[in-house]
Amino acid sequence: MSYVTGLKCRECGRNYPIEPLHVCDNCFGPLEVVYDYQKVRSRVSPSKISSRPHNLWRYRELLPVDTDHPTVGLNSGFTPLVRAERLGAEVGLKNLYIKDDSVNHPTLSYKDRVVAVAITKAKEFGFTTVSCASTGNLATAVAAHAAHAGLECYIFMPKGVEAGKIVGSSIYGARVITIEGNYDDVNRLCSEIADKYGWAFVNINLRPYYTEGAKTFGFEVAEQLGWRLPDHIVVPTAGGTILPKIAKAFKELKELGWISDGNFKIHSAQAAGSAPVIHALHKGADLIVPVKPNTIAKSIAIGNPADGYYVLRAVRESGGWGEAVTDAEIVEAMKLLARTEGIFAEPAGGTTLAVTLKLFAQGRIKSDELVVVAITGNGYKTLEAVANAVEDPCNINARLDEFDALYAKLKNGKRATAGAA
Numbered sequence: 462m463s464y465v466t467g468l469k470c471r472e473c474g475r476n477y478p479i480e481p482l483h484v485c486d487n488c489f490g491p492l493e494v495v496y497d498y499q500k501v502r503s504r505v506s507p508s509k510i511s512s513r514p515h516n517l518w519r520y521r522e523l524l525p526v527d528t529d530h531p532t533v534g535l536n537s538g539f540t541p542l543v544r545a546e547r548l549g550a551e552v553g554l555k556n557l558y559i560k561d562d563s564v565n566h567p568t569l570s571y572k573d574r575v576v577a578v579a580i581t582k583a584k585e586f587g588f589t590t591v592s593c594a595s596t597g598n599l600a601t602a603v604a605a606h607a608a609h610a611g612l613e614c615y616i617f618m619p620k621g622v623e624a625g626k627i628v629g630s631s632i633y634g635a636r637v638i639t640i641e642g643n644y645d646d647v648n649r650l651c652s653e654i655a656d657k658y659g660w661a662f663v664n665i666n667l668r669p670y671y672t673e674g675a676k677t678f679g680f681e682v683a684e685q686l687g688w689r690l691p692d693h694i695v696v697p698t699a700g701g702t703i704l705p706k707i708a709k710a711f712k713e714l715k716e717l718g719w720i721s722d723g724n725f726k727i728h729s730a731q732a733a734g735s736a737p738v739i740h741a742l743h744k745g746a747d748l749i750v751p752v753k754p755n756t757i758a759k760s761i762a763i764g765n766p767a768d769g770y771y772v773l774r775a776v777r778e779s780g781g782w783g784e785a786v787t788d789a790e791i792v793e794a795m796k797l798l799a800r801t802e803g804i805f806a807e808p809a810g811g812t813t814l815a816v817t818l819k820l821f822a823q824g825r826i827k828s829d830e831l832v833v834v835a836i837t838g839n840g841y842k843t844l845e846a847v848a849n850a851v852e853d854p855c856n857i858n859a860r861l862d863e864f865d866a867l868y869a870k871l872k873n874g875k876r877a878t879a880g881a882a
């Protein structure tokens with residue numbers, strides 16, 4: 462059963478039916494899914510949700526699918542919310558949590574959420590070919606979910622993304638096409654291909670459905686905190702999907718009366734080499750001036766973010782803020798997270814943690830407030846980013862005397878770790 466009543470233009474309010482549409486004919490505004498919250502409230506409750514299987518479909522009444530029994534993404538979502546005690550102690554935050562989508566299933570990033578919903582919707586619409594414009598993580602997620610669903614798959618990425626994301630897409634049998642140019646060039650081409658070939662582009666013509674999947678990140682944070690909201694949540698921004706959708710998730714839970722108090726601040730994190738949203742935020746502007754991305758945080762290197770304006774709106778409405786951090790700060794934060802919590806995030810995660818520390822240093826976050834850091838991707842897919850920033854292994858012959866000598870040296874701190882230097 463569906464609780465969706467239709468699509469609606471976010472700008473002029475015109476209504477549209479549930480079809481593969483994403484822009485308003487009237488004003489070119491983005492379309493958004495509308496739900497009958499009254500009906501949701503009457504049929505579901507937090508306790509009912511809490512008794513369901515640990516995947517993102519536990520929130521299916523708040524997702525834009527018709528089926529009660531999805532067959533895609535049955536292991537996606539419900540990733541750990543980790544109480545980060547060692548990291549918190551080291552940096553001075555007493556109530557610090559990591560929402561860890563670096564272990565999302567099946568492709569180790571937040572994109573498994575949005576793609577599970579988009580592919581389910583593509584099947585409901587009867588598409589047989591799915592596609593996407595991607596900075597890398599979306600590619601692997603679409604390729605994997607398409608394989609599981611038995612759909613044909615074409616992937617478009619800028620040349621220069623990490624090997625883990627190219628191999629990690631091709632392995633599933635997807636056709637991978639790299640484009641001479643950056644993500645914004647890829648996206649422009651894909652809009653033309655979507656029009657001409659009539660494929661399901663998860664982040665273009667299925668965008669209203671796809672983006673709703675990102676709400677599950679927020680639902681889970683609230684549920685895992687015991688149906689309450691954090692004081693702060695820090696979220697990376699690329700195209701601008703996940704941040705406003707987490708804010709929407711929190712607002713829906715309030716609207717449904719499933720959480721009592723709820724004053725959260727949501728903060729945006731970008732890499733300094735691709736920070737068009739942060740520039741606008743700091744200037745107090747609504748207009749986002751596109752940039753040419755140049756950062757190791759390739760998964761969030763989008764110079765002309767489609768939903769950047771909605772990021773600004775969600776951040777400002779919540780009383781939050783945002784910062785940009787350098788590639789060097791990103792690498793340091795990746796190492797800090799790995800060393801203290803055993804979580805190997807990709808550069809987007811280093812960005813988010815480094816921005817969290819900056820907001821704390823600025824006094825925008827207080828040491829006893831409840832803070833959630835959104836870790837959205839896995840470092841094993843981006844080894845290139847830190848390969849030169851960690852210590853090389855020690856190499857010896859397979860002889861005990863060589864190890865004895867080495868161990869004595871290591872004990873003497875002869876080779877301090879790069880992180881402690």
Ligand SMILES: *Cc1c(COP(=O)(O)O)cnc(C)c1O
Nearest residue numbers: 598699700701702703809837838
């Ligand atoms: C796609 C992505 C994001 C955020 O992208 P939005 O387009 O802003 O939703 C963040 N982190 C990682 C690792 C990603 O792959």
Ligand SMILES: [Zn+2]
Nearest residue numbers: 470473485488
């Ligand atoms: Zn409109």
